[in-house]
Amino acid sequence: MTERVRVTETLDIDLDAGRWTCNRCGHDVGDAEQSYKEGLLVAERDPEEVHPRRAPEDSAYSFAPDPEWCRVLEFYCPGCAVLVEVEYLPPGHPITRDLVFDLTSLRAAAAR
Amino acid sequence: MSGRDLEVITRLKPEAWTEREQQAAVDLDRLELSIFSHKLETTTVECQELLARLGASTGARWGDSGFAFYTAQGDISVCSTGIYFHAFLQQIPIKYTVKHWTNDLTVGVEEGDAFFSNDPLYGGVHAPDMTLFVPVFVDGELIAWTGAVIHTGECGANVPGGVTLQARSRYEEGLHIPPVKVASKYRMREDVLNLLANGVRDPRLLLLDIKARLAACRRGEERLKEVAAERGADFVVGALRTLIQDATDAARDRIAALPDATVRQVAFMDTVGTEDALIKLDLVLTKKGDTLHCDLSNSSPEVVGHPANSFAHTIIGKSANFLCSYLFPDLPINSGLSDVTEWTFRQGTFVSPSPDAPISLAPNVMATFNLAFSMACAKLIYSQIPERAVAPWFNGFNMPVYGGLNQWGEPVGDIFSEINGGGSGGRPTSDGVNVAGSYFATLSDSGEVEIIENGAPVLYPFRSQFLADSCGHGRHRGGAGMDTAYMVHGVPWVLLGAFGFGSKHPVSLGLFGGYASASIPAVRRSNTNLLELMASGSASVPTNAEELIRGEDVTGTVSFQSVSAPMQPSATGDVLMVATGGGTGYGDVLEREPASIMEDVRWGITSQWAARELYHVVFDPETLEADEAGTRAARDAVRRRRLERGRSLAEFEAEWNERRPDPWVTRYFGAWPNPAEAELPAPAML
Numbered sequence: 001m002t003e004r005v006r007v008t009e010t011l012d013i014d015l016d017a018g019r020w021t022c023n024r025c026g027h028d029v030g031d032a033e034q035s036y037k038e039g040l041l042v043a044e045r046d047p048e049e050v051h052p053r054r055a056p057e058d059s060a061y062s063f064a065p066d067p068e069w070c071r072v073l074e075f076y077c078p079g080c081a082v083l084v085e086v087e088y089l090p091p092g093h094p095i096t097r098d099l100v101f102d103l104t105s106l107r108a109a110a111a112r
Numbered sequence: 113m114s115g116r117d118l119e120v121i122t123r124l125k126p127e128a129w130t131e132r133e134q135q136a137a138v139d140l141d142r143l144e145l146s147i148f149s150h151k152l153e154t155t156t157v158e159c160q161e162l163l164a165r166l167g168a169s170t171g172a173r174w175g176d177s178g179f180a181f182y183t184a185q186g187d188i189s190v191c192s193t194g195i196y197f198h199a200f201l202q203q204i205p206i207k208y209t210v211k212h213w214t215n216d217l218t219v220g221v222e223e224g225d226a227f228f229s230n231d232p233l234y235g236g237v238h239a240p241d242m243t244l245f246v247p248v249f250v251d252g253e254l255i256a257w258t259g260a261v262i263h264t265g266e267c268g269a270n271v272p273g274g275v276t277l278q279a280r281s282r283y284e285e286g287l288h289i290p291p292v293k294v295a296s297k298y299r300m301r302e303d304v305l306n307l308l309a310n311g312v313r314d315p316r317l318l319l320l321d322i323k324a325r326l327a328a329c330r331r332g333e334e335r336l337k338e339v340a341a342e343r344g345a346d347f348v349v350g351a352l353r354t355l356i357q358d359a360t361d362a363a364r365d366r367i368a369a370l371p372d373a374t375v376r377q378v379a380f381m382d383t384v385g386t387e388d389a390l391i392k393l394d395l396v397l398t399k400k401g402d403t404l405h406c407d408l409s410n411s412s413p414e415v416v417g418h419p420a421n422s423f424a425h426t427i428i429g430k431s432a433n434f435l436c437s438y439l440f441p442d443l444p445i446n447s448g449l450s451d452v453t454e455w456t457f458r459q460g461t462f463v464s465p466s467p468d469a470p471i472s473l474a475p476n477v478m479a480t481f482n483l484a485f486s487m488a489c490a491k492l493i494y495s496q497i498p499e500r501a502v503a504p505w506f507n508g509f510n511m512p513v514y515g516g517l518n519q520w521g522e523p524v525g526d527i528f529s530e531i532n533g534g535g536s537g538g539r540p541t542s543d544g545v546n547v548a549g550s551y552f553a554t555l556s557d558s559g560e561v562e563i564i565e566n567g568a569p570v571l572y573p574f575r576s577q578f579l580a581d582s583c584g585h586g587r588h589r590g591g592a593g594m595d596t597a598y599m600v601h602g603v604p605w606v607l608l609g610a611f612g613f614g615s616k617h618p619v620s621l622g623l624f625g626g627y628a629s630a631s632i633p634a635v636r637r638s639n640t641n642l643l644e645l646m647a648s649g650s651a652s653v654p655t656n657a658e659e660l661i662r663g664e665d666v667t668g669t670v671s672f673q674s675v676s677a678p679m680q681p682s683a684t685g686d687v688l689m690v691a692t693g694g695g696t697g698y699g700d701v702l703e704r705e706p707a708s709i710m711e712d713v714r715w716g717i718t719s720q721w722a723a724r725e726l727y728h729v730v731f732d733p734e735t736l737e738a739d740e741a742g743t744r745a746a747r748d749a750v751r752r753r754r755l756e757r758g759r760s761l762a763e764f765e766a767e768w769n770e771r772r773p774d775p776w777v778t779r780y781f782g783a784w785p786n787p788a789e790a791e792l793p794a795p796a797m798l
């Protein structure tokens with residue numbers, strides 16, 4: 001019986017194996033000492049695919065983010081395609097390694 | 113001694129116990145302490161109610177205010193749940209007063225005094241945030257302070273209404289009053305009030321709000337003296353300090369129970385006030401043991417010549433927002449909670465600018481920080497307390513500002529209150545709340561239209577409940593925001609503008625796969641015939657933004673602009689539309705129940721476009737009935753497409769990292785993409 005801790009809506013950490021795991025399908029998402037994003041698939045979307053534009057074509061403001069300023073990056077589980085994370089970034093801005101746990105401490109916290 | 117003091121502004125954490133406090137706390141009875149704490153909590157609510165009843169400004173009447181009890185050293189001990197950061201920051205002017213005026217022979221601190229301050233350097237967020245505080249004496253000993261803060265619109269800046277987008281330096285942002293005595297021997301100093309009123313366009317607003325604060329402070333003083341009369345001054349001194357220590361101890365325990373982790377979050381501000389520009393806030397949150405360490409050093413440089421900066425202590429004060437709302441909602445709200453945080457700033461950045469920097473748009477900077485901090489904290493705490501890992505509320509302002517002569521010929525200048533009708537964020541088990549309030553002002557109210565129209569030269573064509581797709585979508589969507597328009601009415605013209613950010617780059621981001629809320633612009637439709645349409649009982653009178661923008665029977669030209677919209681003269685019949693944003697989404701849109709989505713479409717919260725293109729529901733556009741099997745098939749196809757287009761991180765980054773925005777977009781950004789990698793320009797005084 002391996003010990004798994006749910007650490008986000010869709011990701012667990014398997015403490016014995018030290019691996020990120022998708023809690024929807026059980027897919028192995030990589031080394032828990034690294035970013036979970038290393039083990040996911042990533043795709044870029046135009047913000048206007050996600051946020052409806054509500055202004056004329058020539059308007060610089062539209063209720064949607066400006067595609068020149070902002071891109072939507074989606075991270076999917078390679079097993080079940082669940083959307084694990086969305087990051088809104090200016091084009092080319094480094095992707096954030098947002099979450100790294102100290103596994104010893106996570107194990108102790110889980111035991112409490 | 114007088115003069116600028118950059119030491120006192122670093123003292124947001126509790127002061128060390130004095131000998132007096134230690135002795136007073138020795139025999140403290142815990143049961144008595146609990147009764148005391150409850151009495152003071154209810155008194156702070158009573159005093160905040162006084163601010164609402166007696167104050168004149170939008171902030172006073174609709175809850176952009178705070179009230180608190182402080183120790184004799186100026187540490188906050190018990191506060192109303194109005195605006196957490198105001199309560200925390202108001203320690204600074206009190207500590208300044210204790211340090212500078214107590215032993216000054218020409219000023220002194222005596223029973224019956226009251227002090228006023230609005231200098232953001234000493235704890236206001238920006239100049240409209242004005243505070244008043246009074247010492248509480250028992251048998252000649254200073255045992256405590258009471259203090260009240262209100263955002264009082266007009267403050268004498270280079271444009272009316274208090275929030276200037278155009279300030280180039282601190283010296284164009286209006287009054288900057290360091291702590292000054294405005295009352296002694298229980299009488300107000302008429303000459304000092306006259307001095308203050310002389311510096312603003314709306315003296316009535318300023319004076320009524322000052323008197324409301326004084327009334328609230330006196331009520332608090334009276335209540336505290338009742339306790340001292342009954343239990344003795346020792347009890348009050350010991351109890352006020354012990355409540356702070358209790359909060360520190362409990363907060364440390366709670367932090368210690370969380371796993372150690374490093375959480376990173378970037379957030380972007382997309383305006384410097386009068387110009388669109390991309391500014392970066394980079395947060396590295398390190399939780400170790402019983403401490404949360406925030407490192408903001410890789411953030412953009414100070415914005416020179418524009419008011420898009422915030423002092424470091426103001427940012428620290430802002431952390432109270434998430435801490436009090438979600439991490440410690442059951443703990444006493446006082447400075448003890450700030451004991452668990454440690455901070456690293458880089459001097460010369462827009463989150464730690466020079467003391468002469470213009471900062472009137474500090475609320476935008478604070479909100480940018482709040483976005484990063486609340487996202488990082490949600491990710492940190494999910495494994496332990498998932499129910500508190502909430503997607504961000506509407507995190508911006510979208511706050512219209514007006515100034516000029518009203519329909520009674522009086523000078524007026526203030527903000528509107530619809531900011532207090534934002535949506536809350538999606539939650540792990542449920543949607544956000546529609547038109548929930550303001551994420552930073554928990555006791556606020558979005559205001560009564562008729563009362564507002566009575567004093568401001570506008571008519572509301574509509575203030576409908578929901579702006580469609582204002583929320584971020586997700587498995588649990590954010591709460592919807594509010595759809596509002598303001599038409600100039602009863603005067604030939606008035607100045608009308610708005611402040612906020614996020615019209616280019618989102619101001620409120622989703623959590624765990626949820627989407628951001630809408631990037632709302634300000635929309636103006638000038639020279640309309642709305643009044644004639646209303647008078648004729650026409651069916652074409654618009655009832656929401658969509659109808660007002662597209663309405664064919666409505667005359668006048670439509671223009672979209674940034675929600676950071678400098679004030680401009682607007683004539684009778686001109687309309688400004690500024691919707692309040694929705695909360696953000698939580699989780700994958702494809703996991704949302706089709707029936708819930710159709711219900712949202714019926715309510716006008718979600719558009720048919722979003723139901724079809726984003727949630728991939730197959731439905732009948734007439735009956736709005738979802739086809740369950742069709743939806744399952746459509747969503748399976750979307751999942752296949754995700755797997756087809758998704759690439760490994762390494763492969764993706766090889767191309768992605770070669771791109772960058774147009775250099776014009778990043779002209780205030782600092783070194784791309786890491787501002788920490790370059791020297792900062794020397795501070796300028798304009």
Ligand SMILES: [Zn+2]
Nearest residue numbers: 022025077080
């Ligand atoms: Zn999966």
